[in-house]
Amino acid sequence: MGVTKEQVESTLKSKLNPSHLEIIDTSGGCGASFAIEIVSEQFEGKRLLERHRLVNAALEEEMKQIHALSIKKAVTPGQWKQQLESEKSTSAA
Amino acid sequence: MSTQSVFSSSPRIAPPYSSSPIKITAAPPLLNSGSRSLSFPLRSTVPALSPDLKNTLDKVVTSQKVVLFMKGTKDFPQCGFSNTVVQILNSLNVPYETINILENEVLRQGLKEYSNWPTFPQLYIDGEFYGGCDITVEAYKSGELQELLERAMCP
Numbered sequence: 001m002g003v004t005k006e007q008v009e010s011t012l013k014s015k016l017n018p019s020h021l022e023i024i025d026t027s028g029g030c031g032a033s034f035a036i037e038i039v040s041e042q043f044e045g046k047r048l049l050e051r052h053r054l055v056n057a058a059l060e061e062e063m064k065q066i067h068a069l070s071i072k073k074a075v076t077p078g079q080w081k082q083q084l085e086s087e088k089s090t091s092a093a
Numbered sequence: 094m095s096t097q098s099v100f101s102s103s104p105r106i107a108p109p110y111s112s113s114p115i116k117i118t119a120a121p122p123l124l125n126s127g128s129r130s131l132s133f134p135l136r137s138t139v140p141a142l143s144p145d146l147k148n149t150l151d152k153v154v155t156s157q158k159v160v161l162f163m164k165g166t167k168d169f170p171q172c173g174f175s176n177t178v179v180q181i182l183n184s185l186n187v188p189y190e191t192i193n194i195l196e197n198e199v200l201r202q203g204l205k206e207y208s209n210w211p212t213f214p215q216l217y218i219d220g221e222f223y224g225g226c227d228i229t230v231e232a233y234k235s236g237e238l239q240e241l242l243e244r245a246m247c248p
Contacts, residue, residue, distance in 0.1 A: 048231060049224050056211055063211045068174065071227045 002031025003062045015058040016040045019077050032067040039073070039080040048074065141202040150207050155220040158245045159189035162204055163214040167191045174226035175214040181233045187242050219245045 005025045012021055020039035027033035036055070043051045051074040056063065063069065075083065154160050159182065165171030167179050167189075182189050194201040194213055201213075208215050208222045216223045218241060223229065232238035 048228050049222070052224065052228060053209065060211075069212065070174075 002027065003065050004031055005034065008034055008036070008059065008062055008066075011062060012036070012038060012055070012058055016042055016054065020080060026068070026070070032065065033070075034066060034068075035070040035072050037073040038071070039075055039077055041077060043074055043076045044078075141199070142206040143203070146199065146203045147207060150204065153192065154217040154222075157188070157190040158219060159187055159242070160217040161189055161191045161214055162194050162217075163191050164193070164195050166193050171195060172213070174212075177226050178214045178216060178229050181229055181238070185233075185239055185242055187246060218242065 005023050009021065009023050012018060012023075016038065018038045018040045020037070022037040024035045025031065025033070026035050038055065042054060046054070052071050055071055055074060056069070059066070059069065073080075161167075161175075161178060161182065163170060163172070163175035163178065165175055167183075170176035170179050179191070192200075194204060204213075204215060205211055210222065210225060212225055214226055214229075216225070216229055223241075224232070229238065232241070
């Protein structure tokens with residue numbers, strides 16, 4: 001039961017072509033709970049709800065075995081760059 | 094996940110139950126905010142989202158400005174994600190209705206289809222699906238949620 005982090009990763013990579021992707025297995029090993037951060041051009045011009053729907057749809061098969069999927073970030077490459085820069089400036093301040 | 098064939102081949106189930114299709118008449122108990130007990134059958138041989146259930150849900154999501162389908166109740170959330178959304182709604186001081194999807198498997202499965210969303214909690218604002226826990230948290234942090242709720246509360 002459960003899916004691996006690698007499975008989630010390869011599915012998201014092939015379907016959403018992310019420029020940045022981070023997956024954390026939050027299940028403690030059983031593969032039923034993940035937190036993800038994803039940056040993709042496909043999110044351009046889409047509301048947060050639509051972005052999450054894209055991720056959910058990409059993981060449709062995996063979702064049958066995942067109990068909890070927490071999408072921490074679903075942003076465009078432009079937003080991602082901005083976020084990195086603002087984090088840098090706040091930590092420097 | 095299919096429960097399709099669980100009962101279909103069993104000869105032991107006697108009429109009247111096996112002779113007529115299961116009719117879901119859940120509108121009154123679902124809309125009755127006093128009692129949270131729903132009268133759906135626990136398992137069903139009909140597809141997850143029947144036309145009756147869809148009709149009922151259309152009414153439920155518009156019965157209040159804010160409706161939260163969650164695991165547990167607002168006084169006793171039974172999942173951390175549901176609890177998070179309850180805390181956010183409490184802190185924004187808006188009236189809202191919660192429906193415990195753990196009490197009813199048909200409702201739970203049907204809602205996934207109805208909202209086109211695989212998990213719970215599911216938040217509805219003004220009759221429209223707003224999002225799950227992550228979206229609600231993000232919108233709360235950005236102030237967008239408060240803005241939207243203020244607008245929704247003004248008639």
